[in-house]
Amino acid sequence: MVEKKKTTKKKVMKIVAPKGVHQGGARTSSRPPAQKVSANADKVGKTAGCKDRLCPEHGDRKLKMRGRTFEGIVIKKLPGRVTIQFERMLKVPKYERYEKRKTKIHARLPDCMNDDVAEGDLIQIAETRPISKMIHFVVSKVVRRKTE
Numbered sequence: 001m002v003e004k005k006k007t008t009k010k011k012v013m014k015i016v017a018p019k020g021v022h023q024g025g026a027r028t029s030s031r032p033p034a035q036k037v038s039a040n041a042d043k044v045g046k047t048a049g050c051k052d053r054l055c056p057e058h059g060d061r062k063l064k065m066r067g068r069t070f071e072g073i074v075i076k077k078l079p080g081r082v083t084i085q086f087e088r089m090l091k092v093p094k095y096e097r098y099e100k101r102k103t104k105i106h107a108r109l110p111d112c113m114n115d116d117v118a119e120g121d122l123i124q125i126a127e128t129r130p131i132s133k134m135i136h137f138v139v140s141k142v143v144r145r146k147t148e
C-alpha cells in the first residue's frame with residue numbers, strides 16, 4: 001500500500017514540474033522539506049492555513065494540472081469556485097469577417113487563493129480531471145489585478 005502511494009506521487013511530480021507548483025511531500029517526514037523559494041514566496045507562507053484537500057499545491061489529494069490553460073476575467077466568485085470569461089474570434093466564411101464569441105469556464109478556487117482572487121481580476125486556469133459536472137479546471141495563478 002505504502003509503496004503504491006509513493007509511485008503515484010512520483011508520477012505527479014514529474015508531470016506537474018514545469019509550473020514549479022509542488023512544495024515537497026505534504027505529510028511525509030522521511031524526506032527533508034523542499035527548499036524551493038521562487039517568485040511566489042508569499043504563497044509559501046500561507047501553506048499552514050490551507051485545509052483544502054484538493055488544493056494543487058498543498059492538498060493531500062493533490063490535483064494534477066494537465067492539458068489546456070486559459071486566461072480570463074473573473075466574472076463571478078462563489079465559495080470554492082470562480083467563473084471566468086474570455087473572448088475569442090470566430091471566422092465567418094460567408095461574410096469573410098470575424099465575430100466575437102464569449103466563452104465562460106467554471107474553475108475550482110483553492111482555499112489558499114481565496115483572498116487573492118476577486119471579481120474583475122485576470123487569472124489563469126489549468127485543466128484538471130473532472131471535479132464535478134461543470135468543473136474541470138483549477139485556478140493556477142493571478143495574472144493581473146483589477147485596476148481601479
Ligand SMILES: [Zn+2]
Nearest residue numbers: 050055058112
Ligand atoms: Zn493550498
